[in-house]
Amino acid sequence: MTSLEKFLGTILGVALGDAVGAPFEGTPASLSKELVTEKIENLQTLTYTDDTQMTLDLASSLSARSGFDPNDVVQRFLTSYNPARRYGQTTSTVLQLIKDGTDWIQASKQVMNGEGSYGNGAAMRIAPVALLYHHDKEKMLEIAKASSELTHAHPLGIEGAIIQAAALRFAILTSPTDFDPAEFLSEIKQVITQEVYAQKINSIHQLLEEPIDPVTIRERLGCGGEAFNSVPTAIYCFLTDPTDFISSVSIAVSLGGDTDTIASMTGALVGALTGKPALPEAWLEKLENRETIERVAQSLFFTHVKTVLGHRCEMCLSQEGIKAYKIDPAGPDNVDNYILLCARCKRESEEEEKEFFAKPRKHGKYRAVYRKAHRRA
Numbered sequence: 001m002t003s004l005e006k007f008l009g010t011i012l013g014v015a016l017g018d019a020v021g022a023p024f025e026g027t028p029a030s031l032s033k034e035l036v037t038e039k040i041e042n043l044q045t046l047t048y049t050d051d052t053q054m055t056l057d058l059a060s061s062l063s064a065r066s067g068f069d070p071n072d073v074v075q076r077f078l079t080s081y082n083p084a085r086r087y088g089q090t091t092s093t094v095l096q097l098i099k100d101g102t103d104w105i106q107a108s109k110q111v112m113n114g115e116g117s118y119g120n121g122a123a124m125r126i127a128p129v130a131l132l133y134h135h136d137k138e139k140m141l142e143i144a145k146a147s148s149e150l151t152h153a154h155p156l157g158i159e160g161a162i163i164q165a166a167a168l169r170f171a172i173l174t175s176p177t178d179f180d181p182a183e184f185l186s187e188i189k190q191v192i193t194q195e196v197y198a199q200k201i202n203s204i205h206q207l208l209e210e211p212i213d214p215v216t217i218r219e220r221l222g223c224g225g226e227a228f229n230s231v232p233t234a235i236y237c238f239l240t241d242p243t244d245f246i247s248s249v250s251i252a253v254s255l256g257g258d259t260d261t262i263a264s265m266t267g268a269l270v271g272a273l274t275g276k277p278a279l280p281e282a283w284l285e286k287l288e289n290r291e292t293i294e295r296v297a298q299s300l301f302f303t304h305v306k307t308v309l310g311h312r313c314e315m316c317l318s319q320e321g322i323k324a325y326k327i328d329p330a331g332p333d334n335v336d337n338y339i340l341l342c343a344r345c346k347r348e349s350e351e352e353e354k355e356f357f358a359k360p361r362k363h364g365k366y367r368a369v370y371r372k373a374h375r376r377a
């Protein structure tokens with residue numbers, strides 16, 4: 001499993017979960033998991049909603065700005081806004097206030113009687129933050145909070161995004177065969193400060209021991225648009241079958257309520273753990289704008305590589321015009337197999353390589369040696 005496959009799996013998981021959940025939004029918990037899977041398979045096209053659009057906006061901004069730039073993110077939210085994607089009421093209100101000239105810092109605090117929103121709008125779009133900063137937990141939590149505050153200023157709205165980010169981070173860092181649900185839940189508990197989340201996350205262990213009953217899950221964990229009624233629910237759905245996308249996501253949809261967001265957050269967790277290869281190809285084929293979604297994920301992966309490697313040429317330390325190159329072209333798409341070079345150092349290293357090797361050898365091998373020598377220096 002490569003790091004790039006995890007980036008693709010997570011962002012495609014967001015979009016696919018959202019798109020299969022969307023047609024079921026607001027339904028009561030009366031459908032079985034099997035019936036849901038069957039109904040999804042009968043859908044001709046899978047159209048995503050605001051969850052995916054805002055995730056793509058945030059990811060694109062993080063890549064374009066090489067990190068979190070609140071004004072750029074807000075601009076992208078405004079440019080992409082399309083009521084047909086069924087944006088949440090408070091998010092729509094906040095975006096309208098900003099469009100009318102209110103500073104976003106004020107706008108996100110003005111809604112919900114001045115307390116800010118605790119809807120799940122910040123949690124549903126958090127995947128790009130978890131991906132970009134999964135190597136640096138403190139930074140990830142800081143940006144998770146800051147990116148939430150753009151539209152969801154209530155502590156419960158922010159904490160929902162922080163919990164989903166911590167959950168995604170654990171899944172990104174873990175191989176599917178090593179995944180331990182107890183370890184996963186204890187990692188999540190470390191970021192919880194609010195009682196409602198503590199109580200619900202604590203109850204998941206017990207719920208997993210019982211047969212899956214949509215009515216009980218709705219009662220105990222919730223299935224609504226509030227962050228505390230959807231983030232713990234998505235975590236539960238993921239844990240019912242962490243490596244089986246169709247099963248976990250179908251359970252999320254079978255609960256009814258805010259199906260697109262809960263299925264999207266569930267799908268993101270499965271995709272983060274298993275990577276793209278385990279996502280159902282038959283569903284992906286029907287997903288709207290699949291190529292664009294994959295391009296956004298790929299670009300975020302390269303931004304991650306550059307972030308980890310320090311945004312500078314590893315030879316001359318220049319920050320101008322740097323690009324990530326694979327050390328071993330046949331090797332995996334992991335940060336360890338990349339080097340950042342400016343155009344001049346790339347050219348020079350290629351010329352040196354020609355001189356140094358009388359007979360042709362693999363470029364990658366030379367660069368790996370060269371890089372090691374440089375790092376020692």
Ligand SMILES: [Mg+2]
Binds near residue numbers: 085260261
């Ligand atoms: Mg939605």
Ligand SMILES: [Zn+2]
Binds near residue numbers: 316341343346
């Ligand atoms: Zn250089």
